[in-house]
Amino acid sequence: xxxxxxxxxxxxxxxxxxxxxxxxxxxxxxxxxxxxxxxxxxxxxxxxxxxxxxxxxxxxxxxxxxxxxxxxxxxxxxxxxxxxxxxxxxxxxxxxxxxxxxxxxxxxxxxxxxxxxxxxxxxxxxxxxxxxxxxxxxxxxxxxxxxxxxxxxxxxxxxxxxxxxxxxxxxxxxxxxxxxxxxxxxxxxxxxxxxxxxxxxxxxxxxxxxxxxxxxxxxxxxxxxxxxxxxxx
Numbered sequence: 001x002x003x004x005x006x007x008x009x010x011x012x013x014x015x016x017x018x019x020x021x022x023x024x025x026x027x028x029x030x031x032x033x034x035x036x037x038x039x040x041x042x043x044x045x046x047x048x049x050x051x052x053x054x055x056x057x058x059x060x061x062x063x064x065x066x067x068x069x070x071x072x073x074x075x076x077x078x079x080x081x082x083x084x085x086x087x088x089x090x091x092x093x094x095x096x097x098x099x100x101x102x103x104x105x106x107x108x109x110x111x112x113x114x115x116x117x118x119x120x121x122x123x124x125x126x127x128x129x130x131x132x133x134x135x136x137x138x139x140x141x142x143x144x145x146x147x148x149x150x151x152x153x154x155x156x157x158x159x160x161x162x163x164x165x166x167x168x169x170x171x172x173x174x175x176x177x178x179x180x181x182x183x184x185x186x187x188x189x190x191x192x193x194x195x196x197x198x199x200x201x202x203x204x205x206x207x208x209x210x211x212x213x214x215x216x217x218x219x220x221x222x223x224x225x226x227x228x229x230x231x232x233x
Contacts, residue, residue, distance in 0.1 A: 005066050030090040064080060078090070103192050114172065142154065160203060186209070187207055
């Protein structure tokens with residue numbers, strides 16, 4: 001199996017409010033690395049997932065993306081130069097869009113405005129940028145459910161996205177979000193982006209309790225668990 005190694009300089013703009021590399025930026029690192037691979041699997045991307053292993057802080061060392069191809073999948077790990085630590089892994093499945101689905105009428109509805117900069121050279125929202133739109137959908141939903149939550153009390157552990165059809169230029173997208181499952185230390189958010197009652201893309205995100213002081217995971221409080229459970233539909 002051939003491995004491809006690509007180094008990408010880090011930028012200040014890559015950081016979030018916790019001084020960690022923003023979740024979406026990992027997808028941009030992976031996208032840049034895939035663009036340099038001589039031959040990718042055939043067909044458009046049908047699904048993409050990312051698992052976050054540990055926070056990455058700003059530094060002088062370049063980001064290193066190691067990629068390999070297995071059939072119709074590209075497997076990628078994201079680390080730093082001169083380090084064995086893996087900060088995130090990405091799996092991209094090619095071969096075509098997955099079957100469509102309707103927008104969930106029982107989930108909380110919303111909308112998000114598209115920007116020209118959301119579009120790629122082909123005139124559609126590319127797959128990595130779709131993750132940013134899902135992030136923009138999740139954040140206000142979480143803030144609405146957990147109105148007294150302290151920023152940084154929850155972090156995203158992994159996200160899976162499925163692409164049903166290309167997202168072409170339009171004023172606004174319909175969105176849906178719902179709490180799907182609640183455990184003792186993690187919960188899921190199911191989200192969709194679409195129009196006219198049909199989903200163009202859907203996602204499943206797993207969020208975990210996080211202690212900013214110790215930089216480690218934590219169990220939910222009883223109040224958090226009850227609030228999240230009440231938001232399930």
